[in-house]
Amino acid sequence: MKKTLLDDWIAERLGAARAVLSRKLIEHIQLERLRETIGWVKTRSRFYRDHLAGFSADDLNRLEDLRNLPFTSAEEIRRQPQRFLCVSQSEVSRVVTLQTSGTTGDPKRVFFTADDQERTIDFFHHGMSTLVGPGDRVLILMPGTHPGSVGDLLVKGLGRLGAVGIPHGPVRDVPETLRIMHDQRIDALVGIPVQVLGLCRQSGGSAAPRAVLLSADHVPEAVSRELRHTWNCEVFAHYGMTEMGFGGGVECAARRGYHLREADFYFEVVNPRTGAPMESGETGEVVFTTLTRRGMPLVRYRTGDISRFLPGPCPCGSTLKTLEKVAGRLDSIHLLESGTSLTMADLDEAIFSEDGILDFEATLLHQAGVDRLRIEALVVEPAGGKTVQAVQHALIEIPAIAAAVDEGVLHLEIRFLHPGTFFTGGPGKRAILDRRGRPHIPHDQLRCHA
Secondary structure, three states: OOOOOOOOOOHHHHHHHHHHHOOOHHHHHHHHHHOOOOOOHHHHHHHHHHHOOOOOHEEEEOHHHHHOOEEHHHHHHHOOOHHHHOHHHHHEEEEEEEOOOOOOOEEEEEEHHHHHHHHHHHHHHHHHHOOOOOOOOEEEOOOOOOOOOOOOOOHHHHHOOOOOEEEEOOOOOOOHHHHHHHHHHOOOOEEHHHHHHHHHHOOOOOOOOOOOOOOOOOOOOHHHHHHHHHHHOOOEEEOOOHOOOOOOOEOOOOOOOOEEEEOOOOEEOOOOOOOOEEOOOEEEEEEEEEEOOOOOOOOOOOEEEEEEEOOOOHHHHHHOOEEEOOEHHHHEEOOOOOOEEHHHHHHHHHHHOOOEEEEEEEEEEEOOOOOEEEEEEEEEHHHHOHHHHHHHEEEEEHHHHHHHHHOOOEEEEEEOOOOOOOOOOOOOOOOEEEOOOOOOOOHHHHOOOO
């Protein structure tokens, strides 16, 4: 099996030959860069000057010492983004503003210098080499009209590979996107899982790309399976978020999980309730610290993503750590009256396994003294004879739903809609809409186990 080319890239970034790249070397350089980062933010960032009061770079003698430093939260960025800046405004080349789902307060603003974004372009250049090569034509179904946007950075990274990146943006008109795929003789797609699934299920198997990279949300196995079956293509998953500068890790040919961008980030998996580190193989919350960013470095940033480090070597032979594909987010876990918890990932695997489903919205309501799970699904007309009962049966196969229905504390409501556009209009985490007016699930009840 072909080893990920990220190993070569990381070795070069760390000043080593691939033949001598080792965990010991990676972690040695990471410790050096962590110390540099702490020193940088302590002298340059007004936020970290206060946040890390009492700590210094000299306190980091081992990677494990990082756990003594406090976490950084999304809410802190939202409240005071300017205080995170370590450079003058004139050195900022890109500001990304994003509103978190369900948040009514100020949006997050994340700042990048040209050098910060250059490292992301470099990552895209090498990471995309797993699925495309010189001459390939890649349709990018992500925002890309503005300089420094994720689509723009992908186009530049692909150009260094000799591939042609074609900006498109999120899918708004399925027939038009399918026409472009055919006319442009597309070899590969980069897009949001649900939108790519919708293209696939309405394509009739035509205009099939050779490879697909899914990003911007968790990747249901049901979606990957359908793409492989209908298009007979290779399917890869990418891990990234705006706070990472869009790129954090990507799958190799083994498709076992993400190989991480370890020259630029130090990743941790922690207990979401206590903050204690989880052992390899144990599920928790993903936390990262930037190692090379200068505009707006982040120290121990809590992503809210649920995953784990996979123990043992990857079949491709990579030296890099492997993070299991993110299955969901802490804020997407919803406690039912039965005491069981439900996530969007649970619903995705069940509902997208049914033929003809393009997208769906899930809403939890409390009416007449009982919880109700309302599913509104977009279906391919006439959905191949699909029935509401078939989707209901798939939902009952989810243990959390089965327990709640059996106890009489949850009712299911399912409705099919004719396809017009996607519920998912652009990059963003799909989530269950909880309209029950209840507080968020406590951390000590989170379902975070292997």
